[in-house]
Amino acid sequence: MNKTEPKTLSGFMELMPSEQLVFDNIKNTIIETYRSYGFYPLDTPVIEYSEVLLAKAGGETEKQIYRFNKGDNDLSLRFDLTVPLAKYVAKRYNELTFPFKRYQTGKVFRGERPQKGRFREFYQCDIDIIGDEELSLKYDSEIIAIINDIFTKLNLGKFVVRINNRKVLSGFFESLGLTDKITDILRIVDKLDKIGESEVKEILKDYNISENDVNKIIEFITMKGSTKEKLNNLRNYNCNELFMRGVSELESVIEDLENRNINPENYMIDLTIARGLDYYTGTVYETILTEYPGIGSVCSGGRYENLAEYYTDKKLPGVGVSIGLTRLFYQLVEAGIVTVENTTPSEVIILPMSENYKYIYEVNNILRNKGIKTDICYIEKGFKQKMKYANKMGNKYVIIIGDDEVNNNTVALKNMQSGEQEIIELDNLNKVDFN
């Protein structure tokens, strides 16, 4: 028979089992944290009408989208989880309770030119709160509390959520008489971390902004000092009403984080954070792993005025963040922050060296009832081969059950790391700590 080559498309992540285990553990930590704050899960189709997904889009999105016809329908694969959320909320407006708190994790698709660390199919882990007409600023800080929880649990070293407010930036640029250039400036300034100060200055000048104004902009956004000092400093700028509203919002968010007793090392005001999208209108965030700044933001988002304006007249403000998990995972492995060795899907593996399976399953049930993930090696080969399998699986604990163990109501417990083996009475198996 002719064989087909079993190949996978480039730009599509397909992990080895032990890598997938680590990936899923990270995903589960994110989801469990989202859930613990009382958010609903949401699951929208991968395929939507092209006209629905592209109601707003243009430019890059249209070029990258996977679009095709099936029957009479013009269909596309979702390229993010925000547009489907907007569709969902507009469609279900009358049935939903607001504020509507939802998370969604799922694959999205963008036919980008494949390059190292870029994927055409990737997971987004999104969380958003949508209000009807209005939405308390407390939700802006709740999002930071959630990020703080997630990255504390993920244990990837120090991290910091960099917080800014679009109104502060826009108000400041307005005060320089640059109102018509705000969108461009925000986009350029957002690249400061990547391309550096002098490059940003050059590009700003290309937009016909005077050297004087360029210097003021750079001086402003690179403001130094503690959170308290920055807030005082901002109050003193007092550019205009929009600016001061932004400062008040920023103050509220910071005050709320203090009330929440969040480690102050885990967040800061950073006026360089602009976020490229014109979508954001208030609080904006990025999250940096302090020891690996080269990875860039691992979790970004912010406050927007109007989630679903392409579908409905209702004003639906929201706030949220997104974790691009596929890219993040790739980077964590590349940087050696996450290792996939010695990961195993079970905590204990039983090697049966007796035919008394009634006894073997009794042992298995004791462990399972204790909540221990237990594997049994059923390969019909000798001890050496079974031990080889256990070694490959990488379990720390191996339980060997031969006829002696059956007759004596015991098991042989081997710690594969220390090499030590001990005989445990069945009655005491319950008390063993498999850590």
Place this chain on the structure above:
Amino acid sequence: MNKTEPKTLSGFMELMPSEQLVFDNIKNTIIETYRSYGFYPLDTPVIEYSEVLLAKAGGETEKQIYRFNKGDNDLSLRFDLTVPLAKYVAKRYNELTFPFKRYQTGKVFRGERPQKGRFREFYQCDIDIIGDEELSLKYDSEIIAIINDIFTKLNLGKFVVRINNRKVLSGFFESLGLTDKITDILRIVDKLDKIGESEVKEILKDYNISENDVNKIIEFITMKGSTKEKLNNLRNYNCNELFMRGVSELESVIEDLENRNINPENYMIDLTIARGLDYYTGTVYETILTEYPGIGSVCSGGRYENLAEYYTDKKLPGVGVSIGLTRLFYQLVEAGIVTVENTTPSEVIILPMSENYKYIYEVNNILRNKGIKTDICYIEKGFKQKMKYANKMGNKYVIIIGDDEVNNNTVALKNMQSGEQEIIELDNLNKVDFN
């Protein structure tokens, strides 16, 4: 601005938040059980090369597949999780440890004619064990143990795993001299539950099988008796070598289930189970919710000789089952087995009636540290509006914190079901049982 209608494609499940919560809880129970047996997670791309996905396929599959071009590539969306598994194992053969135990849950796509309860995008929850050249029969019964665990935990009432063996059926049909018609007979016999005995008889006769043989087939497959009686009965048939190998396999599986101490009401030998696919070669299973037989099998699968013959010469036998979760969920809701009312993503909701958020977050942290999913209502309105929100969310427990509570170091705890409200000292909040 012109608005786009926020519509969802027909045949694509998109649930309300409270429904999604129940759906996810079922999915999580399935995944946690899979994991507890030491299976690796696997995640393969939604999009693959068409030639890879269609290496075997033909007929219905080709017609239903979502297929399109992007750049120079002929691409398709996966229509099941078995073909991607075959591709994966063939591709990674040298890196994997066998037996390879993996589960995969994910969406698959089939452009079927939409009809009630049929979906074009649906979740499959698959679990398989793949051997290299050989695979112990113990894995056939491990799969049943897993099904037993899942449906016990899901608490959908009584269920029964119906077990058969293809070798028994094929051996029997061979003994009647019907070797060349086995595939047809298996396919027809598999419909017995749906179309009834007399219809099956008629169709078999259309295939030029004598009335005498048809009667023998029906008599055989509808064999009555206990598991023990059926096995004895089968031994006495002693048709031929293939048949007796099937009987031995069936006996081994049953014996192993007894050793595992699985409730004997949860499984039975049922010789009518054939499974339509020509793929299966040994043990086959279906699972029926006893009180809702109309739903049909909720979990099916079996043993196959060769997972990946379209990609590799390696002989890779396997055994597995699949739960079609989207369809199952739809049916559970339709039949009223699962209700989505009174589901809420948090266990407790806090209504702040004081501006002392430091205190409010202290309460929140006590609950969160106890592992209680806690929501806080931040809507900036009066008590009535906040209570209305809590009511809509459907939480059983509401915690109200006003200035009195802050001053007295207490919270007001209201049980929304009984209407009772009591004052709890902060020091005692830890001890409250929120069930």
